[in-house]
Amino acid sequence: MKISPQAKEKIAFLVLGIATCLVLIPVFVIIFILMEKGAQAISWEFLTAKPRMGMRAGGIFPAIVGTVYLVLGTVTAALPLGLFAAIYLVEYAKGNWLTRMVEVAIVNLAGVPSVVYGLFGMGLFVIFMKLGTSILAGSLTLAIMILPVIITASREALSTVPQSFREVSRALGVSKWQTIWHVVLPNAISGILTGTILGVSRAAGETAPILFTAAAFYLPKLPQSIFDQCMALPYHLYVLSTQVPNVNPKIQYGTALVLVGLVFFTNLVAIIIRARFRARKQW
Amino acid sequence: MKRQVESAIEKFILLNGVACIFFVVLIFLFLAREGLALFKTFSPLDFLAGTRWYPISTPPKYGILPLFLGSLIVTLGATVISVPLGMACAIFIGEIAPRWLREILKAGVELLAAIPSIVIGFIGMMTLAPWVKYLFHLPTGLTALSGAITLAFMAVPTIVSIMEDAITAVPKSYRAGSLALGATHWQTIYRVVLPAASSGIVAAVMLGIGRVIGETMAVMMITGNAAVIPTTILEPVRTMTATIAAEMGETVQGSEHYFALFAIGLVLFVISFLINMTAGAFLHRERK
Numbered sequence: 277m278k279i280s281p282q283a284k285e286k287i288a289f290l291v292l293g294i295a296t297c298l299v300l301i302p303v304f305v306i307i308f309i310l311m312e313k314g315a316q317a318i319s320w321e322f323l324t325a326k327p328r329m330g331m332r333a334g335g336i337f338p339a340i341v342g343t344v345y346l347v348l349g350t351v352t353a354a355l356p357l358g359l360f361a362a363i364y365l366v367e368y369a370k371g372n373w374l375t376r377m378v379e380v381a382i383v384n385l386a387g388v389p390s391v392v393y394g395l396f397g398m399g400l401f402v403i404f405m406k407l408g409t410s411i412l413a414g415s416l417t418l419a420i421m422i423l424p425v426i427i428t429a430s431r432e433a434l435s436t437v438p439q440s441f442r443e444v445s446r447a448l449g450v451s452k453w454q455t456i457w458h459v460v461l462p463n464a465i466s467g468i469l470t471g472t473i474l475g476v477s478r479a480a481g482e483t484a485p486i487l488f489t490a491a492a493f494y495l496p497k498l499p500q501s502i503f504d505q506c507m508a509l510p511y512h513l514y515v516l517s518t519q520v521p522n523v524n525p526k527i528q529y530g531t532a533l534v535l536v537g538l539v540f541f542t543n544l545v546a547i548i549i550r551a552r553f554r555a556r557k558q559w
Numbered sequence: 560m561k562r563q564v565e566s567a568i569e570k571f572i573l574l575n576g577v578a579c580i581f582f583v584v585l586i587f588l589f590l591a592r593e594g595l596a597l598f599k600t601f602s603p604l605d606f607l608a609g610t611r612w613y614p615i616s617t618p619p620k621y622g623i624l625p626l627f628l629g630s631l632i633v634t635l636g637a638t639v640i641s642v643p644l645g646m647a648c649a650i651f652i653g654e655i656a657p658r659w660l661r662e663i664l665k666a667g668v669e670l671l672a673a674i675p676s677i678v679i680g681f682i683g684m685m686t687l688a689p690w691v692k693y694l695f696h697l698p699t700g701l702t703a704l705s706g707a708i709t710l711a712f713m714a715v716p717t718i719v720s721i722m723e724d725a726i727t728a729v730p731k732s733y734r735a736g737s738l739a740l741g742a743t744h745w746q747t748i749y750r751v752v753l754p755a756a757s758s759g760i761v762a763a764v765m766l767g768i769g770r771v772i773g774e775t776m777a778v779m780m781i782t783g784n785a786a787v788i789p790t791t792i793l794e795p796v797r798t799m800t801a802t803i804a805a806e807m808g809e810t811v812q813g814s815e816h817y818f819a820l821f822a823i824g825l826v827l828f829v830i831s832f833l834i835n836m837t838a839g840a841f842l843h844r845e846r847k
Binding site: 295298306309365368380388390395399487513517 | 572593
């Protein structure tokens with residue numbers, strides 16, 4: 277029996293459609309499970325109280341605070357570095373071997389396993405620079421990890437600013453740096469912000485890099501300075517689900533839901549900024 | 560004066576650009592310095608080819624073969640699952656889906672990419688592992704297979720987004736030419752579009768594999784953490800990444816065990832470096 281090309285096409289498209297469903301259905305199942313089981317745990321106390329009874333009761337407030345501190349530290353370190361690196365690549369770099377090397381380095385940084393960042397951060401920041409296990413060491417480690425995300429996004433944002441903008445500014449006698457600062461950057465800022473926020477949401481969810489550089493199992497009080505350890509949401513979820521016996525699954529799901537909620541919320545902010553920017557774009 | 564400021568700024572910006580190279584080199588040097596220190600007291604051959612990882616026995620044994628094979632079996636499993644799924648998904652999104660559906664599907668894939676690995680590991684442990692245990696009548700559901708399935712889902716977004724880029728980058732005229740000759744849409748896809756996008760497709764697969772090999776937390780939670788040489792995919796295994804994450808907290812800084820974990824880190828770094836260089840070369844070729 278010979279199948280006609282049209283029938284083959286129908287079969288092929290059906291198979292592809294089914295495969296696509298196989299990928300996407302679990303995503304919604306995961307989110308549904310988290311919402312359903314996690315929502316029972318969410319209460320004012322859960323979000324604002326400290327863990328009690330060996331973390332089997334109480335809330336996750338210190339972990340939320342710790343993650344926020346880590347994320348703020350990460351942005352502070354990564355944004356300037358990533359932005360200037362992107363400016364270099366778009367505005368200053370000539371197509372030579374050095375540029376090619378920088379590009380290769382970015383690709384490689386993006387591919388380094390997160391646990392290797394953890395090892396590196398411990399070796400360099402915690403031990404060699406004697407920062408100890410601290411918010412500072414964890415933030416710096418995460419910053420290097422999200423650097424490729426920020427650079428790639430900023431680079432794209434900068435290169436979508438039309439060349440004519442630069443030419444007009446330079447023709448008016450404005451210097452190169454002033455052109456970048458006053459003309460190019462304001463037009464690229466949304467794209468840069470979007471990339472930065474996406475990088476940040478990645479940093480908020482990572483566990484392995486902070487495992488030996490910042491995270492604490494349990495702390496009786498909130499961190500007082502950037503040289504203190506902190507609790508963090510992803511690490512707290514890890515602890516709850518593998519290190520502490522007999523934890524009520526409700527608390528585990530609740531922690532997972534708060535973490536995912538935080539990550540999705542930051543992503544949503546990025547998407548809104550991007551959409552508003554697209555709507556306003558004139559060229 | 561003004562010119563001096565300009566040139567100072569230019570130098571400063573160059574410095575930031577070069578910082579990326581500096582970081583890659585720094586990571587390598589740090590891993591090498593601490594990792595190679597192991598070989599002052601432990602033979603490199605026993606490290607690379609040793610079949611036992613007993614870091615706290617006396618004398619300790621640091622053979623990474625079981626860990627390497629653990630990583631390999633999980634990675635192979637995840638690749639076998641994620642590559643066909645990811646490829647199908649990329650073709651569906653890039654070629655077949657109408658515009659409105661495309662945006663929804665892409666958002667779904669981005670959603671999957673945004674879920675932190677610890678959460679995927681947790682959900683896998685709570686829901687997938689019991690199923691695997693039940694279906695195969697196993698003493699535990701925390702096996703290489705559970706790890707492979709979980710990691711496959713984490714690799715899919717990488718594979719889909721890079722592959723879809725490669726597919727949409729194929730010039731419209733190729734498709735028009737093929738359709739004009741009377742080929743069906745499907746014939747056009749697999750005879751014209753896919754071969755034209757092959758470099759990007761290979762790069763997507765490689766970067767997906769790189770993502771799987773480097774994954775740590777999910778794989779640590781779901782593969783059962785038994786540092787033995789795996790014989791089937793239904794046994795607990797332990798990967799290289801999970802070993803570092805699980806044991807680093809208990810080692811004494813500067814001890815042989817500490818150096819051994821850095822040596823594993825060095826192996827991981829070299830593997831990911833090779834994968835990324837190859838994928839980068841393919842992507843570079845595609846752009847040309």
